[in-house]
Amino acid sequence: MVWEELKKELIFTxxxxxxxxxxxxxxxxxxxxxxxxxxxxxQALKDREEEFPTGLCVDGFGVAIPHTPExxxxxxxxxxxxxxxxxxxxxxxxxxPVDVSLVFMLCVTDPQAHLEQLQQIVKIIQDKExxxxxxxxxxxxxxxxxxxxxxxxL
Amino acid sequence: MKKKVxxxxxxxxxxxxxxxxxxxxxxKKNGIDVExxxxxxxxxxxxxxxxxxxxxxxxxxxxxxxxxxxxxxxxSGVGVDKLxxxxxxxxxx
Numbered sequence: 723m724v725w726e727e728l729k730k731e732l733i734f735t736x737x738x739x740x741x742x743x744x745x746x747x748x749x750x751x752x753x754x755x756x757x758x759x760x761x762x763x764x765q766a767l768k769d770r771e772e773e774f775p776t777g778l779c780v781d782g783f784g785v786a787i788p789h790t791p792e793x794x795x796x797x798x799x800x801x802x803x804x805x806x807x808x809x810x811x812x813x814x815x816x817x818x819p820v821d822v823s824l825v826f827m828l829c830v831t832d833p834q835a836h837l838e839q840l841q842q843i844v845k846i847i848q849d850k851e852x853x854x855x856x857x858x859x860x861x862x863x864x865x866x867x868x869x870x871x872x873x874x875x876l
Numbered sequence: 877m878k879k880k881v882x883x884x885x886x887x888x889x890x891x892x893x894x895x896x897x898x899x900x901x902x903x904k905k906n907g908i909d910v911e912x913x914x915x916x917x918x919x920x921x922x923x924x925x926x927x928x929x930x931x932x933x934x935x936x937x938x939x940x941x942x943x944x945x946x947x948x949x950x951x952s953g954v955g956v957d958k959l960x961x962x963x964x965x966x967x968x969x
Binding site: 770773774775778779780781787789790791792813814815816817828830833834837840841844847848849 | 885886887889890891892893894897917932933934935946947948950951952953954
């Protein structure tokens with residue numbers, strides 16, 4: 723389950739960002755600081771996003787899943803940011819602009835080994851009602867609880 | 877005959893792994909024998925040999941001469957039924 727692995731210190735609510743880079747620096751920086759990602763991770767996020775954007779539009783709700791190739795990662799982790807104002811990302815596959823309100827930043831090592839975890843995250847981000855709830859809370863524990871509730875209903 | 881499907885994403889990791897798994901399930905459900913080749917979008921040209929379908933989860937800027945269907949719905953969940961139909965129709969040919 724994803725919720726069991728979430729860490730409060732990797733959850734940011736009412737996060738005030740103007741650009742994707744602001745998010746990459748703070749969330750990515752925290753993942754580096756906590757030892758989940760290597761020093762190169764933040765730059766790798768920026769490079770990857772520029773070449774292959776990770777924004778998604780789920781029934782009008784914008785969510786992004788920035789991540790990097792595994793060589794920039796030490797250990798599997800997920801950082802979450804609920805943004806106080808939408809930030810424009812580009813959409814995966816189309817490169818169209820999408821206003822993102824929620825970010826799931828992934829540290830992925832071996833995707834085959836963590837397929838279930840990835841599929842679980844994908845199921846969470848496909849539920850617009852869950853996304854709305856996540857974005858609407860200022861409480862880190864509530865984020866974990868909402869995800870727990872969703873996962874237990876799957 | 878076994879169909880070769882190239883599933884590609886930016887980093888050959890997260891999204892293409894989710895998409896590959898979804899395609900394998902679709903193939904199984906429809907009795908289609910598939911071989912999945914998972915790679916980075918930049919590596920598509922070197923994997924084209926014998927490919928029947930390309931499903932990228934990122935933007936592919938050129939035409940490889942092989943049917944190409946965007947796989948982003950496997951991640952966003954939006955339009956996944958249509959995507960499944962399209963994949964089945966290409967692989968059933």
